[in-house]
Amino acid sequence: MKRLFLTLSLLAALLASCAPVDLNAPLPVYDTGVDPTSWAQVPAGEFLFGQHEEVKSTDAYEIMVTDVTTQQYADFLNAALADGTIKVEGNSVLGYYPGDPFHGIKHELEIKAGDWQYIPLADPSQRVKFDGTRFTVQEGYENHPMTMVTWFGAWGYCQYYGWRLPSELEWEKAARGTDARPFPWGWEIQRNNANFYASRDPFEDMRTFGSRSTPVGFYNGNAYDGYQTLDSRSPYGLYDMAGNVWQWIGDVQPMEGFSDRWLKGGSKDTYDMDLRIWVRNSAPPMYFSPGVGFRCVR
Amino acid sequence: MKERFNYLFGSTKGLILVAIAMIAIVTAIWGMLSGPMAEMGVREVVIKLLGMKIEQSEREGRIIILYHSIAMAVVAIETYMVTGLLKMKEFYKTAVRVLITVGYMLAMIFGMGFAYFGHNWAFHGLYITGLALIFFAGVLLTIALNPWDPAYFITDTNYARTKKGVDLERAAFFTTALTTVISALFGAIPGSYYGHGFESFLAENIIRYPEKTTMEYSIIGHLHIMLALIGIMITLIIGRWLDFKGAWHKIAMPLMILGCIVLNLGVWGVVTPLEPIAHMIIYVGATPSMLAALFLLIWSWNKFIKEGTAHLAKPTFLQKLGAMVRDPLKFGPTWQMLFMNFTTSGIGIFMAIKLDDIFRLWPAREERIELTGHWHALSAIIATIILLYYGDMIGLKGKVRQLYGWGIIFLSDLALGAVTIFEMKRLFISEAEQQPLVNMLMYMIDFGLGFLLVLLAVVMVWRLIDLFKPKGRWTEEMTHELAQEVAK
Known part of the structure; x- marks a missing residue:
């Protein structure tokens, strides 16, 4: 009898693990008060780059205060579709990319000039919807970071407005400022500093759908229905430079034969160690995920 | 005192x-x-x-x-x-x-x-x-361990030996010890280089870099070979404990020596111009080493079956199976070696074959999970083999022996099986839909490893209490040497 009970319990638990996840489960809607169209100025000069604090320098540049939002991306798609910059084929939005240099090195992907997928449309995690003529945003996700976007899609967005994706140096400087801090806001991390795995924010339910993105600028010191966030801006006033979603970096072939693109900042799906500023993740430019977004520089 | x-x-x-x-x-x-x-x-x-x-x-x-x-x-x-x-x-x-x-x-x-x-x-x-x-x-x-010292020559033809009488099993131990000492240098030299500048890195974080420095290659080679050598040494130890001998032994020991040498040469080659073909040399070396372990498994399981069914004229399949698994402490180590192929070797080979088609299309963090997962699993398996041998060493008998042995095997395999599925989950589930599966796997991992540690803690507490007894088990263990208990 005991064995039967044990077996049935295990079976029930196993079945529960196979239960489908409701990707459209209701989510709280908050206005963070942070303007996603605003830019932060980063002055020219030296800063400490990487875990081992190499002294590097950049020119002056401006960087978006938040990640590009889903609404901003949908607006771009509508404009770009209207003027023929992008096209919709099957379940993909495609755009032209001029290709990468190719060296034929082992494991190097050849990225040729041509049309590449910006975003997939049929994936259930995609929050931008297309009705055949217009792109709209799934309700509630308007001020969330744009995800399910390839590096080409991020590159295309920035290019369209005459901007570009940040280099790794620019990204790190914007996140870190000029001291050696490991996190954009300082030296230690608490659960309400950022959206990371099991950080217990109001958008998370680890029993079912797990961690979800938070609206851009969510960790600004405000309280949302009793959930108190910490003001987690970087020294230059940027939000979400640690956690929420990984951010595509613009560097192409930072090492000869390296066809991946850097991803920085950690995400809602990673432990706090990946939120340290110098941590690198990477993926091929055609990769997309609910945990990857971007922002631009100019 | x-x-x-x-x-x-x-x-x-x-x-x-x-x-x-x-x-x-x-x-x-x-x-x-x-x-x-x-x-x-x-x-x-x-x-x-x-x-x-x-x-x-x-x-x-x-x-x-x-x-x-x-x-x-x-x-x-x-x-x-x-x-x-x-x-x-x-x-x-x-x-x-x-x-x-x-x-x-x-x-x-x-x-x-x-x-x-x-x-x-x-x-x-x-x-x-x-x-x-x-x-x-x-x-x-x-x-x-010098195998060429005539004092250690053997005459028993049941064991692998040269015509002169050099004990090839001892030579395998010697080769493993020697290559371990040399391979330690591959960590020590870059270690002092990086330590001097207080810079450190984990190999799994730079795996995708197309160009690595000699020091980085040396570290990567070092960590792989040291774990492999610890694995080879425990295989030899288990073989000695079970008194591995006969035809299988005679084939296995030369293979073990050959495999160990070639494997090491491949790994050391990563810091030489041979780097581009180092992996191929490593595969060539790993194969005979793993075959030797397989021969130990075949020989030992056959031995358990023969000993366990000696009283039966015509044992059935189930009776043979029962005899094979009768003693979990002796069956366990080789079973764990076989299970290792599921959690480590199999995963490694699959990843190598499908690297560009599947794994390099995923983010580096996914690949990191697989890399760290599979060598943590290998380390854990080596630990369980040590614990199984230790259970025999301290004289566990009857139900306690069964409970301890099967506890280690079941709990570790449950946890490590779950770890392996976790590593490979992206093959069959998307990131957005994975959480319930991840939760289930985490429960299995926590349950398996948690109770394994509890089991170990119980043994440790028992041994601590035993130390307070004037005539505790420790008094017997003081005089018993492992060599006396071989194939008891």
């Missing part, structure tokens, strides 16, 4: 008990700093309670010292086993044991002290001293 000290630091079983206890303590405490324990907030409590000083930028360096602390104790356990199982001059036996015991304790206590409790540079010096002593113990062990 003196007698107990002599038992703990003067006898093979006492030394092994101390080392297992040390590893158990480190594993129990530092296991609370990551994974689910961190999620539940236990990490913060442990850090505050113990007064740890955790710098974010030093995580990689801390982890490297943690790995080394545990690995050095495992190497010490294997050394105690080798010196207890094989004939050698008493001077060497004593010297090796003294050096390695002092070495791993210095490395563990002061290494962890330096890494987690503020940077006391005297601690770092003592940590390095500990590692140096272990290295020197390895040199002495290699000399002690």
Whole structure:
């Protein structure tokens, strides 16, 4: 009898693990008060780059205060579709990319000039919807970071407005400022500093759908229905430079034969160690995920 | 008191008990700093309670010292086993044991002290001293194992030997010890280079870089080969314990020597112009080593079946199966070696074949999970094999033996099986839909590893209580040497 009970319990638990996840489960809607169209100025000069604090320098540049939002991306798609910059084929939005240099090195992907997928449309995690003529945003996700976007899609967005994706140096400087801090806001991390795995924010339910993105600028010191966030801006006033979603970096072939693109900042799906500023993740430019977004520089 | 000290630091079983206890303590405490324990907030409590000083930028360096602390104790356990199982001059036996015991304790206590409790540079010096002593113990062990010394020639034709009588099993032990000492240098040299500049990195974080420096290659080679050599050594130890012999032994031992040498040459080759073909050499070397382990498995399972069904005229399949698994402590080590193919070798080969088609299309973090997962699984499997042998060493009998043996096998395989599915989950589930599956796998991992540690804790508490008894089991263990208990 005991064995039967044990077996049935295990079976029930196993079945529960196979239960489908409701990707459209209701989510709280908050206005963070942070303007996603605003830019932060980063002055020219030296800063400490990487875990081992190499002294590097950049020119002056401006960087978006938040990640590009889903609404901003949908607006771009509508404009770009209207003027023929992008096209919709099957379940993909495609755009032209001029290709990468190719060296034929082992494991190097050849990225040729041509049309590449910006975003997939049929994936259930995609929050931008297309009705055949217009792109709209799934309700509630308007001020969330744009995800399910390839590096080409991020590159295309920035290019369209005459901007570009940040280099790794620019990204790190914007996140870190000029001291050696490991996190954009300082030296230690608490659960309400950022959206990371099991950080217990109001958008998370680890029993079912797990961690979800938070609206851009969510960790600004405000309280949302009793959930108190910490003001987690970087020294230059940027939000979400640690956690929420990984951010595509613009560097192409930072090492000869390296066809991946850097991803920085950690995400809602990673432990706090990946939120340290110098941590690198990477993926091929055609990769997309609910945990990857971007922002631009100019 | 003196007698107990002599038992703990003067006898093979006492030394092994101390080392297992040390590893158990480190594993129990530092296991609370990551994974689910961190999620539940236990990490913060442990850090505050113990007064740890955790710098974010030093995580990689801390982890490297943690790995080394545990690995050095495992190497010490294997050394105690080798010196207890094989004939050698008493001077060497004593010297090796003294050096390695002092070495791993210095490395563990002061290494962890330096890494987690503020940077006391005297601690770092003592940590390095500990590692140096272990290295020197390895040199002495290699000399002690010299297979060409006529004193160790064998005449029994049941065992692999040369025409002159050189014991090929001893030669395999010698080869493994020698290559371990050489391979240690591949970590020591870059270690001093990076340590000098206080820069450290984890190999899994640079795996996709197309160009790596010689020092980086050396580190990557070092960590792979050291774990492989620990695996080869435990296979040889288990073979000796079970008194591996006969035709399978005669094929396995030359293969083990050949495999070990070629495997090492491949790994050392990563810092030479041979780097582009180093992986191919490694595959060539790994194959005979794994075949040798397979032959041990075939021989031992056949032996268990024969011994267990000797009283039956025509045993059925089920009776044979029952005989094979009758003693989990003897069946377990080779079963774990077979299971290792599911969690480590199989995964590794599959990844190598499908690297560009599948795994390199995923983010590097996914690949990191697979890389760290599969070698953690291999380490854990080696640990369980040691624990299974230890269970026999301390004379577990009857139901306790069954419970302990099957407990280790079931709990570890459950956890490591779940780890393997976790590593490969992206093959069959999307990121957005994975959470319930991840939860289930985490329960299995936590249940398996958690109860395994509880089982180990029970054994450790029992051994502690036993030490307080004037005529406890420890008094018997003081005089028993492992060589006397071979194939008992």
